Amino acid sequence: MAILIDETKRVIIQGITGREGQARTKLMLGYGTNVVAGCTPGKGGEEVQGVPVFDKVEQAMAHSREHAAGDIDISVVLVPARFVKGAAIEAIEAGVKLVVLVPDRVPVWDAMEIAAAAKDHDARFVGPNTLGVISPGKAVVGMIGGRAESAKAWFKPGNVGVISRSGGMSSSTAYYLGRAGIGCSTICHVGGDSVLGVRIPDAALMFENDPQTDAIVIFGEIGGSMEEDLARLMIEGKVTKPVVAYIGGKAAKEGTRFSHAGAIIEGGKGTHAGKVEALEAAGATVVESFGDLPGAVGSVLGGD
């Protein structure tokens, strides 16, 4: 088991003919993801690395039913930021239940409209501004690892679920865990923005219900309330698996955004200290230095 993605999921790529689309198709195919189709308006009939391209998600859906024995499970959106809203809503309306929004700089009102559409259709989305999700040894959606051979070398299968607000640190966290002999069930980069589809507490609930996952690792950041919301779930007894966290931005000052759209302390809310305190009060292990993460995870797993 794993969460969100595995080798059985049928995946399409919106924007497959673009620069990023082509590069990430190679990664996904190379890693073993079941990519059944791609979409780019006006490019229907072409192929990218053997994957058929359609103008519309609806057509890709029909293709998937006919040739891949079922509905599309996931669409990975790799179009320029200003077209993300249209692409995501098209996929959601065509019946895709999980949309992965990779692009950075998606306007927040667009993200909220995508959220409203997802709610209407009982769908979910990861991102925007996500590097994607990878279940080591199974499949990847998005661009974690960059290249299939790197992804295979860096990430080991295992029993730890990783949730990160940073793309690079998703890879980094899983890599250093792997070096310490700890593998991962799924690595989920929830995204760097303030309005996200799958938030840290949502992903934690999925890991809670995943039999393969024995512990949850969080790379959190200043800003927003996701870490505090996770702490609440832990206190309510809804997340009972051990949680180990690192929170970035201890040296950040209020009122300045630190790169990620969501990484800003406003009105004294979303501080490093506030998040550490909330998580510790809920029983999580919060490490001071990122380098201490693998050791702390090893401890909560009982040293095995």
Place this chain on the structure above:
Amino acid sequence: MARLHEHEGKALLAEAGFTIPRGSVAASPAEAREVAEALGGPCVVKIQAWTTGRKAIGGVAIVDSPEAAAAEAERMLGMSVGAFPVEKVLIEELVEIDRELFISLYIDDAARAPRILLSLSGGSGIEERGAGVHRLTCDVRSGVDEAELDAALAESDLEQAIRPKVAEAVRAVFDVAKKHEARSVEINPLAIGRRSALRADEFEVVAADCRMTIDDYAVFRHPDLGIEIARELDHPPTKLERIAYEIEQADHRGTFYFAQLNWVDRHSEPISDWVDRHSEPISDSQEETTTAAALATDASARRADLPLVGFHGAGGGGSMMSMDAITSEGFTIANFTDTSGNPSAAKVYRAARIILSQPGLVGYFGSGSGVASQEQFWSAYGLAKAFWELNLDIPAVIRLGGNSEDRAVEILESVNDLVPATIEGYKKDDPPRMIADRFARLVAGSVREPWKPRRPRVPDYVGADFAFRFEITGGRVWIDTRDWDSTKATVLAHAAELLKDDNGRPALAVSQDEIAGKDSELIACEVECRRAGAPVVFVELDIRGLD
């Protein structure tokens, strides 16, 4: 989130049908007098600055004559908020406030939708007060939940006659926020009152103040707002931040984020004192024999008051983690920079040039997540070019872990042979803490004088008639033809099949259109040719505003 000043936000509210006090901004006492004269009656003069609690710092005054308005304007225009002078004041008619309400719209990340806070009493600290505050649900498409709004008003002791006007104001706040893609709108107070100069009897709902921020990522859809730099900073943008922002706008290959956090004239200690105190170099043998514990004590004592470091992160989270690592070692970073998302070599080069435009740096520290999905050699080429051009003479420690890290480190460290500085590259298996420690040792052991920004060096064939020249996006390439017969093999070997030999002269092997976008490959060619002892290719990259 680009912030708007009070008067800018109020103008947007007025467009949406809000009542705002009559008034205008002034940049001089004379202008303030004119505005007050035209208003004709008691006025309020307010500084236009990004701060809360303006009253407490003397930024708000009530005046009863144009002369008094001019006097207050003169005083306020001499004020500074933080390090920044007040440039404008707003002069408005005085509103006789009968009652103060509060409306604020914000983006609720848990609900993934806007939410409106409505309170029946104004003032600061509204979130803490709790009682009487309504949190109204909004649908991003249709607006505020009307049933919740009705219930909130019905519960209140507001007069019946004024309730529809308050409801209108709440709806208008949503409309303004949606139209301009605001991340927040705050009207505090929303006044129920009479505008004194009009001698009106009827109570009106008036926006007496307004704070609004616009989503950075939507600014491109709102050129009418005149936002020059869509970045949330705690200060108005500096010259370098403006230059950096322009680069980011012109090149969307990857991300480049640059914010200045500290600068020399803000730093408490004169750098000469620091240099005096840190003039004892540490020998290599000492390093090897000292125990880790002794090192930690020794190092922290040595670093407690280190001056500024140029910081170059990669990836939002990795940059933040690296910033924490370097500051927890006692350093102060001059700037926060992030180049990531597979940035072009040109973008990383320009980032390095901007970082090295800050005086007083004792070193250049680069680190990201350490396990980057992007191909790291492009970043290495960008850094190698910048370090060579500036003849770097302060230490640089760069963690280039991730895809193609071996090649990246080799490229970066090749610059050691060409500049006075020690430049060290590190990989994914080198922990940030060890690298920060190494950086501190290099700084303490080698820096005699802090960094002085300088003009980049340029080869003598740049601009020469004999050089072969062609344009690329954001610049141009020069190739020295003087000894082409003996250098062409090297150049063509590193030119990624973009160049060729045409009867003893260099020439393009692809169309002008195609080569224009190959700036990264050409930067690689320049760096590789220099490494190979044939420094005959130079990519001149423009950075507008950086002299």
